[in-house]
Amino acid sequence: MNIRDEFPILTRSSRGKPLVYLDNGATTQKPESVINAVTSYYRQHNANVHRAAHELAEEATALLEDCRNKAQAFVNAAHREEMIFTRGTTEGINLVAQVIAERVKAGQDIVISQLEHHSNIVPWQLLAQRTGANIKAIDITETGDLDLAHAADLITDNTALVAITHISNGLGSMIPVTKLIEQAKQAGALTLVDGAQAVLHATIDVQALDCDFYVFSGHKMFAPTGIGILYGRLALLNELPPWQGGGEMIDHVSIESSTYQQAPFRFEAGTPNIAGCAGLGAAFDYITKLPMKMLIEQEAALVRKALSGLKQIPGLRLVGEPAERASVISFLLDGSHPNDVGTLLDQQGIAVRTGHHCNMPLMTRLGIPGTVRASFSLYNNEDDVDALINGVAKAATFL
Numbered sequence: 001m002n003i004r005d006e007f008p009i010l011t012r013s014s015r016g017k018p019l020v021y022l023d024n025g026a027t028t029q030k031p032e033s034v035i036n037a038v039t040s041y042y043r044q045h046n047a048n049v050h051r052a053a054h055e056l057a058e059e060a061t062a063l064l065e066d067c068r069n070k071a072q073a074f075v076n077a078a079h080r081e082e083m084i085f086t087r088g089t090t091e092g093i094n095l096v097a098q099v100i101a102e103r104v105k106a107g108q109d110i111v112i113s114q115l116e117h118h119s120n121i122v123p124w125q126l127l128a129q130r131t132g133a134n135i136k137a138i139d140i141t142e143t144g145d146l147d148l149a150h151a152a153d154l155i156t157d158n159t160a161l162v163a164i165t166h167i168s169n170g171l172g173s174m175i176p177v178t179k180l181i182e183q184a185k186q187a188g189a190l191t192l193v194d195g196a197q198a199v200l201h202a203t204i205d206v207q208a209l210d211c212d213f214y215v216f217s218g219h220k221m222f223a224p225t226g227i228g229i230l231y232g233r234l235a236l237l238n239e240l241p242p243w244q245g246g247g248e249m250i251d252h253v254s255i256e257s258s259t260y261q262q263a264p265f266r267f268e269a270g271t272p273n274i275a276g277c278a279g280l281g282a283a284f285d286y287i288t289k290l291p292m293k294m295l296i297e298q299e300a301a302l303v304r305k306a307l308s309g310l311k312q313i314p315g316l317r318l319v320g321e322p323a324e325r326a327s328v329i330s331f332l333l334d335g336s337h338p339n340d341v342g343t344l345l346d347q348q349g350i351a352v353r354t355g356h357h358c359n360m361p362l363m364t365r366l367g368i369p370g371t372v373r374a375s376f377s378l379y380n381n382e383d384d385v386d387a388l389i390n391g392v393a394k395a396a397t398f399l
């Protein structure tokens with residue numbers, strides 16, 4: 001089986017050249033089964049969920065609730081009620097930042113890291129402004145790994161929350177989240193893992209991780225944009241207040257006051273993204289059928305090949321050489337702005353991302369304006385790697 005055949009967009013050209021899609025860290029392409037699930041929902045099953053007595057509503061509700069079951073299996077959660085539908089990672093983190101506010105006291109610390117995406121920084125700044133808490137960031141080492149000695153210093157019994165990425169979107173570093181969660185638990189802190197980059201590149205087991213919250217976006221794992229999952233520990237979720245008020249999240253409403261449903265509905269006010277759930281459910285099905293272990297190993301081999309080829313290019317500097325790297329390679333060409341390199345690659349049909357990658361504090365820490373980032377997914381192949389190496393070598397001769 002060639003998994004590329006299942007992604008129709010991969011057959012198109014870009015700038016008149018075969019498309020080489022290496023911007024998977026930003027979003028992944030969609031397989032036929034996901035595209036079909038979304039259109040079939042609108043063609044055959046469209047209705048609002050949880051409300052009406054008719055057959056269409058029953059089917060739409062089943063699609064949505066099936067997706068919840070699949071999400072539960074995907075992250076190995078103990079309860080299906082622990083899976084909350086969101087718009088994506090960003091919304092999941094903002095939701096948590098709002099609902100834990102009463103548990104965060106003035107003067108306490110919220111511990112993040114220098115590697116975080118803005119989505120795992122700004123919501124905590126907003127929370128810190130509301131509560132009088134402090135933000136502290138774990139530093140990185142020369143290689144772009146997390147400085148674990150610094151983490152041990154920062155995580156103390158004054159820590160309210162440790163919120164950390166599973167895989168860095170800027171450098172590809174795999175973070176030893178289990179160790180950090182253990183330290184945070186010992187300190188009595190809450191824990192959140194940003195799994196946006198991990199969903200197709202690491203095994204996710206929230207029970208083994210023992211985190212309080214785990215967030216990810218569907219669009220980075222072959223599903224549509226606008227749908228994502230927040231996992232939260234059930235007992236904790238049911239102690240937390242709602243974040244948005246509206247239909248479906250209530251138990252009883254009078255003009256004066258309301259009572260609320262238990263999780264997950266307490267956190268799902270209003271009509272959800274039902275088509276998104278149809279697509280996400282299909283993405284879970286698709287991934288579950290793939291030989292994931294083999295594909296992740298193949299992807300790692302491609303990344304190694306790309307790294308060794310890129311290193312031969314005169315003037316190329318890798319940004320970050322983490323001990324354990326997922327599918328992201330960041331680099332610079334001496335004397336060239338990353339955007340110029342990106343433009344020259346684009347002219348050759350090669351899609352990469354350039355800039356700060358929503359990692360401004362990381363770029364400031366590294367003293368650079370940004371990087372060129374090639375990020376791989378399970379459908380990339382050796383031709384893509386060769387195109388990248390040749391494309392960058394060509395760009396280097398121009399710049």
Ligand SMILES: Cc1ncc(COP(=O)(O)O)c(C=O)c1O
Pocket residue numbers: 025026087088089090091117119120165167168169194196197217
């Ligand atoms: C590590 C990380 N966290 C959070 C996000 C935000 O994800 P979304 O824009 O899907 O909410 C991203 C997206 O690139 C990311 O890479």
